[in-house]
Amino acid sequence: MIGLVEVGKITLKEAGERIGVSYRQAKRIRKAVRQKGAKGLIHGNVGRPPPNRISEALREQVLGLSGEVYKEFNDTHFVEKLVEQEGIRLSRETVRRWRRGAGMEPKRRRKAPGHRKRRERMAQEGAMVLWDGSPHPWFGPEHPPCCLMAAMDDGTGKLLAARFFPFEGASGYLWLLKTMVKQYGIPLIIYQDRHGALHRNDPHWTLEEQLAGRQEPTQVGLALEALGIRPIAALSPQAKGRIEKLFGTLQDCLGAELRLEGIHTIEEANVFLRRFIKRFNHRFAVNPRESQKA
Numbered sequence: 001m002i003g004l005v006e007v008g009k010i011t012l013k014e015a016g017e018r019i020g021v022s023y024r025q026a027k028r029i030r031k032a033v034r035q036k037g038a039k040g041l042i043h044g045n046v047g048r049p050p051p052n053r054i055s056e057a058l059r060e061q062v063l064g065l066s067g068e069v070y071k072e073f074n075d076t077h078f079v080e081k082l083v084e085q086e087g088i089r090l091s092r093e094t095v096r097r098w099r100r101g102a103g104m105e106p107k108r109r110r111k112a113p114g115h116r117k118r119r120e121r122m123a124q125e126g127a128m129v130l131w132d133g134s135p136h137p138w139f140g141p142e143h144p145p146c147c148l149m150a151a152m153d154d155g156t157g158k159l160l161a162a163r164f165f166p167f168e169g170a171s172g173y174l175w176l177l178k179t180m181v182k183q184y185g186i187p188l189i190i191y192q193d194r195h196g197a198l199h200r201n202d203p204h205w206t207l208e209e210q211l212a213g214r215q216e217p218t219q220v221g222l223a224l225e226a227l228g229i230r231p232i233a234a235l236s237p238q239a240k241g242r243i244e245k246l247f248g249t250l251q252d253c254l255g256a257e258l259r260l261e262g263i264h265t266i267e268e269a270n271v272f273l274r275r276f277i278k279r280f281n282h283r284f285a286v287n288p289r290e291s292q293k294a
Contacts (some may be wrong), residue, residue, distance in 0.1 A: 129293040133168030155288040
């Protein structure tokens with residue numbers, strides 16, 4: 001196009017319109033072509049390393065940490081640890097690209113979302129609490145599994161209380177109830193599954209129960225009645241999806257941190273949980289739609 005301008009067949013304005021640049025840019029291109037010929041069309045930064053390019057030494061350092069110290073951490077968690085522990089600030093996408101390029105597979109494959117409609121959160125903190133237990137090899141496959149008992153607020157996603165126990169049972173649920181009531185207050189509703197510590201699953205009715213028209217509740221159920229808390233029993237794992245998702249996140253993040261710290265006992269893990277809960281809530285809790293607590 002610039003050649004046609006030079007021989008007078010089209011104007012510079014027409015040439016700029018045809019190549020999609022402004023008149024002023026067309027003037028710059030014409031000047032560069034007159035001075036350097038066809039090379040004037042090549043951008044001056046071609047072939048130069050970008051000024052913000054990350055050094056190869058830093059890349060090797062990060063990959064070394066990823067493969068040795070933080071090998072059990074997912075991409076996002078690893079980026080957070082780089083800032084907290086190593087003083088290295090990088091974007092998640094940069095770290096993800098480096099890890100995949102080095103042949104490090106993602107910790108877990110993301111599944112396509114199902115068609116189940118997600119229930120809207122409660123509007124107020126304290127309107128509903130979800131609790132459950134998660135048996136899992138929390139300290140690694142070479143150690144026996146134990147159960148993490150946890151309670152979360154539905155409106156905020158805040159982890160209200162959590163503690164490791166040898167197994168899921170009434171003592172764990174009563175500890176959660178006592179801890180969250182002392183620290184936060186009495187919730188209106190507790191959403192739970194049909195575990196035997198929470199819900200009578202046996203078909204045996206005493207004469208007194210038959211006359212009363214209901215079975216006596218479990219120890220946990222009696223405590224909820226005394227506090228005026230309404231229990232709701234979920235009929236499927238999907239119905240209590242928020243706490244199921246919470247345990248998925250904890251198995252990923254908390255499990256990796258426990259192994260990084262070299263923690264292999266319930267007693268040590270419960271001490272570590274006190275610090276972890278504060279960081280977890282700062283990272284994942286959200287503001288409720290209404291500021292007044294229920």
